[in-house]
Amino acid sequence: MSEAMPGRARVGVRDVAAAAGVSTQTVSRVINDHPHIRPETRERVVAAMAELGYRVNNAARALGTATTRTIGVVASDTDLYGPAAGIGALERAARSAGRWIATAYADGADAASVTAAADHLLAQGVDGIVVVAPHTAALEALAAASPGVPVVPLHSRVGGAGTPADGDRGAEGAALAVDHLLDAGHRRIAQLSGPAAWLEAVARDTGAESALARRGLQLAGRWRGDWSAASGAALAPEIAAAVGEAGGPTAIVVANDQMALGLVSGLASRGVDVPADVSVVGFDDHPDAAFYRPALTTVRLDIAGEAQRCVRILLGADSATGPEPPRLVARDSTRPV
Numbered sequence: 001m002s003e004a005m006p007g008r009a010r011v012g013v014r015d016v017a018a019a020a021g022v023s024t025q026t027v028s029r030v031i032n033d034h035p036h037i038r039p040e041t042r043e044r045v046v047a048a049m050a051e052l053g054y055r056v057n058n059a060a061r062a063l064g065t066a067t068t069r070t071i072g073v074v075a076s077d078t079d080l081y082g083p084a085a086g087i088g089a090l091e092r093a094a095r096s097a098g099r100w101i102a103t104a105y106a107d108g109a110d111a112a113s114v115t116a117a118a119d120h121l122l123a124q125g126v127d128g129i130v131v132v133a134p135h136t137a138a139l140e141a142l143a144a145a146s147p148g149v150p151v152v153p154l155h156s157r158v159g160g161a162g163t164p165a166d167g168d169r170g171a172e173g174a175a176l177a178v179d180h181l182l183d184a185g186h187r188r189i190a191q192l193s194g195p196a197a198w199l200e201a202v203a204r205d206t207g208a209e210s211a212l213a214r215r216g217l218q219l220a221g222r223w224r225g226d227w228s229a230a231s232g233a234a235l236a237p238e239i240a241a242a243v244g245e246a247g248g249p250t251a252i253v254v255a256n257d258q259m260a261l262g263l264v265s266g267l268a269s270r271g272v273d274v275p276a277d278v279s280v281v282g283f284d285d286h287p288d289a290a291f292y293r294p295a296l297t298t299v300r301l302d303i304a305g306e307a308q309r310c311v312r313i314l315l316g317a318d319s320a321t322g323p324e325p326p327r328l329v330a331r332d333s334t335r336p337v
């Protein structure tokens with residue numbers, strides 16, 4: 001025997017029109033926010049819709065308005081804090097703009113998977129697509145799969161040849177982390193980066209390198225993780241050995257807080273104290289970062305502002321008002337040399 005709850009007959013536009021005493025054309029105009037509807041007529045139709053439990057069929061409305069009022073999101077690696085927080089911020093930004101989001105999950109490193117996700121969203125008639133956790137290959141696949149539909153990456157702003165554009169908040173944030181360490185007297189600064197295929201990792205690499213170059217310095221070493229705490233811990237023996245060498249790094253800029261957590265833990269198991277032996281700066285200001293031991297110095301991004309920027313771009317609205325600049329949150333994992 002089926003355990004599905006019994007449904008009720010679907011209410012249509014004709015039912016609403018009959019209840020409100022208007023034509024079906026008038027109901028359609030109310031649904032599509034037509035400006036030339038008398039307020040009292042609109043109120044009567046809306047009341048009838050509420051009484052009957054009428055739900056707008058976005059696909060049907062799109063036939064008359066060329067919009068489903070839905071924004072597509074292609075997302076990958078949602079087990080990580082950054083992508084998960086980004087999806088939540090996009091949902092809130094879309095709702096405040098009178099829109100909904102439809103999310104399709106994909107393997108961001110697999111162009112075929114990304115294309116399939118885009119095809120699924122395009123079949124629903126989305127008005128545009130936001131890419132969360134973008135890989136270079138993912139953006140290239142989306143550009144080919146969705147002609148005529150705007151595609152915007154969350155966080156990363158792309159310039160030529162897949163490099164970060166001016167104003168990329170990830171690059172700005174990484175530069176803040178390096179400047180914080182330079183101001184504390186550190187001159188031998190290394191980096192624990194994210195995967196090279198990720199635009200956000202490239203942006204944070206670029207920002208750190210540029211900040212050092214402005215002081216006539218270079219990185220004192222680089223390692224790459226996969227954004228997870230486990231990868232930070234796995235690289236800790238190599239990083240501990242480098243810190244222990246003469247002329248080794250006195251500070252590490254880490255591309256996200258989860259890798260920083262694993263690194264700090266792994267260094268401690270090797271007898272390397274943070275910050276007494278080496279300072280560590282994370283990125284993202286994960287909600288748990290203040291409760292690490294030591295509490296983690298990190299960079300905070302305006303995720304809500306980034307999401308609002310993406311929605312404004314897809315809706316063709318003014319996108320000049322961007323997110324707040326990144327902010328360095330100083331805690332106990334860094335100290336002066």
